[in-house]
Amino acid sequence: MDQQEKIYDLIGIGIGPFNLSLAALLDEIDGVEPLFFEQKEGFDWHPGMLIEGTKMQVPFIADLVTMADPTNPYSFLNYISKNERMYQFYFLQRLDIPRREYNDYCQWVAKQLDSCQFGQRVTNIRHYKDNKELFEVEVTHMNSGEVEVYCTKHLVMGTGSVPVMPQSFRNASSEDVFHTADFLSNRDRCRKADSITVVGSGQSAAEAFRELLREQRDCGYQLDWITRSAGFESMEESKLSLEHFSPDYVNYFYQLPQHQKDEIFASQGLYYKGISNHTINDIYNLLYEYSVGREELNIGLQVLSEVKEIRPKVEGGYELECYHYQKGETFTHHSDLVIAATGYKPYVPDFVHHLEDFLEWDEKGRYKVTKDYRLVKTKETANEIYVHSGISHTHGVGSTNLGLSIHRNKVIINHLTGREVFPINEKNIFQSFNV
């Protein structure tokens, strides 16, 4: 185990868009020495869902830096310019860039930042208060297994989320029953299947279904889509609803009592869990085209039905036990492949839970977070753990929204540096949430 002498100002755990944005903004600020670690070999944003034709759900202005500093060299427009695509982008006339392009842009930024280290996983953190107050961060190299220990004054957690696979789906082979997070790597397998079922009705479900639908007639598989929701509901995308993804709404939400926050957040699913209207339109248009001439469709869309269990069949394929909860009836459905569009959950590494004496937790076992994105500590110390992940219970529906990442990073940088590097506007939207 190698111990590094140097004391960093900030060590970041995970390099997704939130910490990458922080790294890019800090690169332009003198006097702060940060280091960020990512376990993957390079920056890669939800690679299993980088389907051609999918697009960002936020305008390109919500890139890694522009909303804090439009002159920053790591802006999306500078990426376009350096790639000599300015005229093509100009004629494209779109704010919602392709998802693949966002990933390529982030890779372009990550490659320029010396503070971003890849192929290294943070495996433990410890807080020391004795002589010097600091955190020791244990980092494991993914290829060699070699462990190094780094010291830092502060930490920032950007560990994002991980796919959720229901326990009842795990009796099946992971090659046949897989999460949408692995959709693209299973694409060829889908093409060869006789039947495929997508389970769930969020945006990822719809994108996988649309993609399979496009190839359905060439590949000839039976294609089904099953959801326990009452319908294939669209995401709430009106401009005034989008104002829920503003600093103003975060500020309003933050000061509510915890029980009220939990109730409100649970009721806001359609702000982020539904399907984009354009995706539903694409699917409907394809279904309509396919139905011309009253062709046999070999396509099923089933609502109000929960897939309770997936059982392997002796003759091959799987039996899905489903329950129609309004009719109170159970039925079975056969499929060779099942794609679980069953969402993601925040990922908080175990070593954070091991800091149980250092951090304050609520009665549901969630860490407490200050308004300016620091974990609440039990001890008096100048060392902070800033946090991007797992804060929906404290900061609300916009916690994973990329349009809010810059605001959060501005707040974090101002606190970290102890000065107003970035002014924070109090009023950013038309409506009022507070009285």
Ligand SMILES: Cc1cc2nc3c(=O)[nH]c(=O)nc-3n(C[C@H](O)[C@H](O)[C@H](O)COP(=O)(O)OP(=O)(O)OC[C@H]3O[C@@H](n4cnc5c(N)ncnc54)[C@H](O)[C@@H]3O)c2cc1C
């Ligand atoms: C398919 C998909 C599309 C989305 N599209 C949009 C969109 O268009 N607009 C929008 O606003 N939101 C979108 N979201 C939601 C959200 O913006 C993303 O989930 C986003 O990736 C969150 O960024 P992040 O930086 O918090 O975490 P992540 O992108 O999840 O990155 C976290 C990183 O931390 C790494 N990590 C974890 N633990 C460790 C460790 N111990 N050591 C080292 N590295 C570690 C992981 O490998 C990972 O790379 C989308 C989500 C999905 C799933």
